[in-house]
Amino acid sequence: MGSSRSATQLYRRSHFVTQLPVAHLFSPSHFWIAPAPDEPGLWRVGLTKFASRMLGEMVDLGIDTEVDAPVSPGQILGWVEGFKAISDVYCIASGHFAGANGALRSNLALVAKDCHGAGWFYAVRGEPDPQCLDIAAYRALLDKTIDRILEKQKGDQIQ
Secondary structure: OOOOOOOEEEEEEOOEEEEEEOOOEEOOOOEEEEEOOOOOOEEEEEEOHHHHHHHOOEEEEEEOOOOOOEEOOOOEEEEEEEOOOEEEEEOOEEEEEEEEOOHHHHOOOHHHHOOOOOOOOEEEEEEEOOOOEOHHHHHHHHHHHHHHHHHHHHHHHHO
16 A cells, blocks of 8 residues: 555644555554555554654564464564664554565665555554544644653753
8 A cells, every 4th residue: 555645634743744644543652554455354554654753764673473373452563673762563453463564674664765555564364453543533642742742852951
């Protein structure tokens, strides 16, 4: 699913700007989930632009889960390393693990180039976590998150 071809909404707050795919759902941990094209019941999951910006340029990705293994929301499936931080890769669906995105093994830059499309991390056969947010709720979460970051930066400057 290429993000350049799907309907998006512009999101801008402070110095952060992105296009959010309207049809995606988003987790509170800043992953997205969207149906895989032409495969009913298969969902692709990746990091949002916000999460990838917080991690910095992607350095390495490891998905430690076996294909067809049962998975559930909150389960750690692997890890991602950026120049700024390392983070766990969480499952945001219930069902069975359908595999990692093999294209990322040779081209991790896809995450930066098309994080909401070709830069997906893994796929699950099943259903999204009911705690996933639609685009309006995710925009509100981003507002709160960015405001907290700005307040912390302001407090750090005063000290």
